[in-house]
Every structure is written in structure tokens, then in C-alpha cells.
Amino acid sequence: MSKPPIPRLTVITLGVADMRRSIAFYEALGFARKMCATGEAVAFFDTGATVIGLFPWDELAHDATLPAEPRPGAFRGMTLAWNCRSAEEVDQVIAFAVSKGARCLKSANVTDYGGYSGYFTDPDGHPWEAVVAPHIDVGDDRHVHLPD
Secondary structure, three states: OOOOOOOOOOEEEEEEOOHHHHHHHHHHOOOEEEOHHHOOOOEEEEOOOOEEEEEEHHHHHHHOOOOOOOOOOOOOOOOEEEEOOOHHHHHHHHHHHHHOOOEEEEEEEEOOOOOEEEEEEOOOOOEEEEEEOOOOEEOOOOOEEOOO
């Protein structure tokens, strides 16, 4: 019997309506674009431990054999997270993202689990949470470290 594959989450690919706009937004947030030779066909950004990929919405739907329409106007059942080291950093991240074209969904506030979080969306409506949470450490290596 062979060993099962090692589980890993390596890339989160977001379907976007306007590649140029979305590339500019993620660059403005400070994510380092990699493999720029792909032009606007696909874009990859180093996030520290994983990669964000941007791909045209219709082409991503086609590739996944899903309908491209209707595009969801409601919650999609997932969020991306930008873990922070302090409540002040959460506020800074949300303000910074909004200054770069994000839309604030929810101003940051204290959570019921003792953290602090708020939400913004990218230009295509993909929701991001900026959060600091008890027992979740963000290291100098930009990785999230969880207790056992």
C-alpha cells in the first residue's frame, strides 16, 4: 500500500473581471508578483506561505467546468484572511486596502472569541478578513503559527 499524498494548500486562484485592475490592486497591497512573463493571462503573487493566483473569471469557470453566469452577488461561503499581530495593525490593513481600491464591508471591532477583526473586498468582491486572534501567531517569516 502506498502512502497517501501529503496535504497542502499552495495556491488560491481568484476569478477576476479585469486582470489589469486586479493585478494593480494586489501589487498596491504589497504582494510581490512572480512569474511576470505570463503578462495578463494569469498572475501569481507571493503571500508568504501560499500564492494568490488571478485568472479571468470566465476562463476559470470554464477550466473548472462550472457556469460563468450568473456571477454571485451574495456571499460565496469563503473569505481570505490577513492575520495581523495587533488590533492597530488590523485597522491599518483595512485603511490601507481601502486606500488602494478595496471596499470596507465591516469596520474592525472586538470579536466574541477575544480577537479583533474587520472585512474588506477586493475589486471583484472577494472578501478579506483582517484579524488578530488569540493563540494565532504571525511570525517574522510571514507564516501563521498555530498551537498544537
